[in-house]
Amino acid sequence: MSQVIHSPRMYDVCVIGSGAGGGTAAKILTEGGLSVALLEAGPQVYPEKDFKMLMWPYELPHRGAGVGGRAEENFGEFLAPNGAWNIEGEPYTSAPGSNFQWFRSRIVGGRTNHWGRIALRFAPIDFRSGTRDGIGDDWPISYDDLAPYYDKVESYIGVFGTRENVSSAPDGVFLPPPVPRCTDLIVKKACDKLNITCIPSRLAILTRSVNGRLPCHYCGQCGRGCVTASNFSSSQVMIPPAMKTGKLTMITGAMAREVILGKDGKAEGVSYIDKATRAERRVNARAIVVAASACESARLLLNSKSPQFPDGLANSSGAVGRYLTDSVGSDGWGIIPRLEKMPPHNHDGVGGMHMYIPWWKFDRKNAFPRGYHIEFGGGRDMPGIGEFGDLLHEEEGYGLTLKRRARETYGIGIGLSGRGEMIPNPDTYCEIDPSVVDKWGIPVLRFHFKWSDYELRQAQDMQETFRAIIEAAGGEYKTKTSIHGQYPFGITEGGKIIHEVGTVRMGADPKTSVLNGFCQAHDVKNLFVTDGAPLVTNPDKNPTLTIMALAWRASEHLLDEAKKGNL
Numbered sequence: 001m002s003q004v005i006h007s008p009r010m011y012d013v014c015v016i017g018s019g020a021g022g023g024t025a026a027k028i029l030t031e032g033g034l035s036v037a038l039l040e041a042g043p044q045v046y047p048e049k050d051f052k053m054l055m056w057p058y059e060l061p062h063r064g065a066g067v068g069g070r071a072e073e074n075f076g077e078f079l080a081p082n083g084a085w086n087i088e089g090e091p092y093t094s095a096p097g098s099n100f101q102w103f104r105s106r107i108v109g110g111r112t113n114h115w116g117r118i119a120l121r122f123a124p125i126d127f128r129s130g131t132r133d134g135i136g137d138d139w140p141i142s143y144d145d146l147a148p149y150y151d152k153v154e155s156y157i158g159v160f161g162t163r164e165n166v167s168s169a170p171d172g173v174f175l176p177p178p179v180p181r182c183t184d185l186i187v188k189k190a191c192d193k194l195n196i197t198c199i200p201s202r203l204a205i206l207t208r209s210v211n212g213r214l215p216c217h218y219c220g221q222c223g224r225g226c227v228t229a230s231n232f233s234s235s236q237v238m239i240p241p242a243m244k245t246g247k248l249t250m251i252t253g254a255m256a257r258e259v260i261l262g263k264d265g266k267a268e269g270v271s272y273i274d275k276a277t278r279a280e281r282r283v284n285a286r287a288i289v290v291a292a293s294a295c296e297s298a299r300l301l302l303n304s305k306s307p308q309f310p311d312g313l314a315n316s317s318g319a320v321g322r323y324l325t326d327s328v329g330s331d332g333w334g335i336i337p338r339l340e341k342m343p344p345h346n347h348d349g350v351g352g353m354h355m356y357i358p359w360w361k362f363d364r365k366n367a368f369p370r371g372y373h374i375e376f377g378g379g380r381d382m383p384g385i386g387e388f389g390d391l392l393h394e395e396e397g398y399g400l401t402l403k404r405r406a407r408e409t410y411g412i413g414i415g416l417s418g419r420g421e422m423i424p425n426p427d428t429y430c431e432i433d434p435s436v437v438d439k440w441g442i443p444v445l446r447f448h449f450k451w452s453d454y455e456l457r458q459a460q461d462m463q464e465t466f467r468a469i470i471e472a473a474g475g476e477y478k479t480k481t482s483i484h485g486q487y488p489f490g491i492t493e494g495g496k497i498i499h500e501v502g503t504v505r506m507g508a509d510p511k512t513s514v515l516n517g518f519c520q521a522h523d524v525k526n527l528f529v530t531d532g533a534p535l536v537t538n539p540d541k542n543p544t545l546t547i548m549a550l551a552w553r554a555s556e557h558l559l560d561e562a563k564k565g566n567l
Ligand SMILES: Cc1cc2nc3c(=O)[nH]c(=O)nc-3n(C[C@H](O)[C@H](O)[C@H](O)COP(=O)(O)OP(=O)(O)OC[C@H]3O[C@@H](n4cnc5c(N)ncnc54)[C@H](O)[C@@H]3O)c2cc1C
Pocket: 016, 017, 018, 019, 020, 021, 022, 039, 040, 041, 042, 075, 083, 103, 104, 105, 106, 107, 108, 109, 110, 111, 112, 114, 115, 116, 117, 118, 119, 120, 254, 255, 256, 257, 291, 292, 293, 294, 296, 300, 498, 499, 530, 531, 532, 533, 542, 543, 544, 545, 547
C-alpha cells in the first residue's frame, strides 16, 4: 500500500471540484475570509492558449474532425479542452440492459467551460411539484428561499433575457437580449399561429460589460470557450476573485479518492491522488465541500467507507446514488424552402439561441406529468464539421452541381430540441461497480438507467410539436421517429443531455435524503455537497443556474455556522 503524504496545514475548508458548484463555493467562502484548499482533478486552463475561439476549421489537423473523425463524438475538436464522453483510464460501466452516457470534464472550471450557457430559474411550482401532482417529493426549501440567490448569481455572472411573466419560467435580473435572427422570427411567427409561447432566450453571456468583463462581440463560438470571458465559466468568473483574496490554495491534478471521517464523527480531511507523482496525499480541513459533479460526488461518498458509515459517508439513508435523473431529450429538424431564396444576411450573434420556447402548457391537462421547453436554432452560422453530411447522402452530383446545391440548402434547416423533466424511478441510480477500478485504483461507478412511460409520452409530445411548428412555418419536417425501437420518439440515451442530478439529494427527512436544505449532510454536519447532486427534482429548466444559487446559499450558511463555531 502506498504511503499517504500528509500536509501539515489545516485549512478552514477543502472544496473538491472547481466547476459550477465548487467555483461558486470557493468564491463565497474565500471572500467571507475562510482559507480554502481547492482540489481539482484536471489541470489549470489558459484561455489565450487553450480556447480556439477565433480559429478557422482549416487551421486544425483534419479540419477539426479529429483522427478517424472521432472528435465529433465530443462535439468536435474546437470544444473548450478536457471535456469528453470517455476519459482514458477513467471508465464507468452500465449495468446489463442499461445505457448511460457520462460527459465529464477534467479541468479548472469543469463543464462550465463547455456548457451552452442556458441559464433558467426553476419555478416556484418546481419546488413543490410532489404535492401538486402526487408524484415524487417536494424540496425542503421553496422558491422564495432561493430567489435572492438567483438574483445574486445573475447579477454577478450576467444573464441576458426579458421579463415575460411566464409561470413556468420566472423572470430574473437580466441584461438586454441580442436581437432575433431571421430563423428566430420564422419560428416565432409559427408559434404565434399555434398559440405557443416563444420569447427571447436567457443565456449567461454579457451583452453589456459587467465587473470589467467585456461584452460579447458576437463571434458565435461559445462552445470553444471565450477568450474575452464574455460568457460565463467558473474558471474565468468564479476562480479569479477567489484567488484575489489570497485565501485560496488551488491544487490541480488532484483526484480526490476519499473523504476521511474523524473519531468525533466529523469529516477531517480528503485523501487524493497527486496525478503527477501517483502519490496519495491528504489535505486536512475543518469543513469539506464536495462539488465534483453529481455522479462523481456520489462516487466519492460511496467510496468513503468507515465503521460508522459502511455504505458510504453520510449515507445512513441509503439515498446516495439514488434518485438519479437526466433531462428528457428528443430532437428534430425540418427545412424551410423559402429560406433558399434569402439573400446573404447577417447571422452574427452569441454562440447559442436568441429565442426559445418555455414550457407553455403548464395550466393544461397533459398526457404526462410536468413539462419541457424547446431550444431551437438554424440559419447561416459558420459551417462546422458534418454541416453538409445529409446533402452528401442525398445528392448524386459532384463538382459544380454539388456546390450549387450546398449553397441553396445552406441555412435552410431549423433544428428543435425538447428538454423535459424526468421523474426519479427506482430503476435509475448509480452504485460502485464491484470489480472495476480506474487507473488511480479508485472503484468506478456502475449506472442503471430506465426511462418510464412518463418520459416517453413527453418525447412523443415533443415530436408532434416540432412537426406542427415546422409545418406552420411552411416547412417540411424531416425527422422520423416511432414508438418502436431502442429510442422511442427519438428519446435520447440517459445522460446524453448532460443534466444528471439528484444523486445526493436534499430533503426534510434524514431517512430518505442525505442533505438538509443548506446542502449540509444530515449525518455529518461539517460536510456539504454543492453541485448538481442535491437537486430533488430536475425540472425542464437546465440545472446550472440553480446549482450556483444553491452553492452560493450553502456557502453563506457555512460561513455563518463557522462564525458561530458550529462546524
Ligand atoms: C456541452 C455541454 C452543454 C451544456 N449546456 C448547459 C446549459 O446550456 N445549461 C445548463 O444549465 N447546463 C448545461 N450543461 C451542464 C452543466 O455544464 C453542468 O450542469 C454543470 O457544469 C455542473 O456543475 P458541477 O459543479 O456539478 O460539475 P462540473 O462543472 O462538471 O465540475 C466538476 C469539477 O470537479 C472536478 N472533479 C471531478 N472529480 C473529481 C475528483 N475526484 N477530485 C477532484 N476534482 C474532481 C472536475 O474536474 C470538474 O472540474 C452542459 C454541459 C455540457 C458538457
